[in-house]
Amino acid sequence: MITKQLIQSISELTPVDYGVYQIRLPLPFALDHINVYLIEDSDGWILVDTGIRSECSQSILKSIIDQLPKTKPLKAVLATHTHVDHIGAAGWICEKWQVPLWVTKSEYEGLQHFLGMDPKNDADLAKKLDNFYHSGGIPEAKYKQIIRGLLNFQKAFYPLPNEFVCLQEGAIKINNENWQIFINDGHTVAHASLYNPSRRILISGDQVLARISSNVSVRFNDDNGNPISTWISGLERLKLLPDTTLVLPAHEQSMTNLHERVDQLIEGYLENSEKILHYCQTPCTAEEMLRALFPRELSPLDHHLAYGETLAYINYQLAKKNIQKLGNESDIQLYKVVL
Ligand SMILES: [Zn+2]
Secondary structure, three states: OOOOHHHHOOOOEEEEOOOOOEEEEEEEOOOEEEEEEEEEEEOOEEEOOOOOHHHHHHHHHHHHHHHHOOOOOEEEEEEOOOHHHOOOOHHHHHHHHHOOOOOOHHHHHHHHHOOOOOOHHHHHHHHHHHHHHHHHOOOOHHHHHHHHHHHHHHOOOOOOOOOEEEOOOOOEEEEEEEEEEEOOOOOOOEEEEEEOOOEEEEEEEEOHHHHHOOOOOOOOEEEOOHHHHHHHHHHHOOOOOOOEEEEOOOOOOOOOOOHHHHHHHHHHHHHHHHHHHHHHHEEEEEEHHHHEEEEOOHHHHHHHHHHHHHHHHHHHHHHHOOOOEEEEOOOOOOEEEEO
């Protein structure tokens, strides 16, 4: 148990169910917070997600972790996925409290790969990155800015522990209760959500959010991928859970309308992918479609996210053979609707 005193002294800490606590940590982005969770196990506490590497966020975590009962300390960090707001501080926590990191293999390896990327000393990588953005029709000055911004993000992560405990799809026991781990591709390659069937609680990570929808992007090292399709399959799997499930997401408020929300999310992605067909009536580039889909001013990071998502809609429609790639005389790709 966490004492009443601790709950009263830390406003960010809220009990949500027996042995499950939410901690709201600040983020310096438009989305200004993340919800991470503490789950009580028989021999310690599991922290689900960590927030970013920042003094403010880390000091909140430290004051909570240090006040957990000596007989039942923190035992593990579980990362739902490897976006910076979910795992940025994991390396620090694992080292400071000597606990293991639980994460899926492809997420761990993907982030290690990203943290080791050094296009200045890897000509092939530099070319691949340039081509990824250039082929979509993004002007060079803009994509150079995007790439610089992305690499800057490497510093936002504490180095990961050298070892990790491999999280897999299936049942795990926590405090003698069954929890089901769902692994879904789409938002990232292997995003984990945790479901407790007897209590009907879903710690959804970024998979189901109450108001906003998660970014679903084609990645530069998998430019033929179809993440919208795998993302929708993942959402449909979660819709098999009871509608009365209490969904505890990584951002914003919890919800109890799982089925309705999953339907809304799927509809939103499908609507955007339909717009692609409209834009492609005449041959156009990914960047031109992006500008129509996201007409506001975009920061380099937002531009990167919008580009990946536009490519995701394009690849979804390519797979359905509703649009086609036009033979390109230049190295910028044009698309057109199939009549
Ligand atoms: Zn995320």
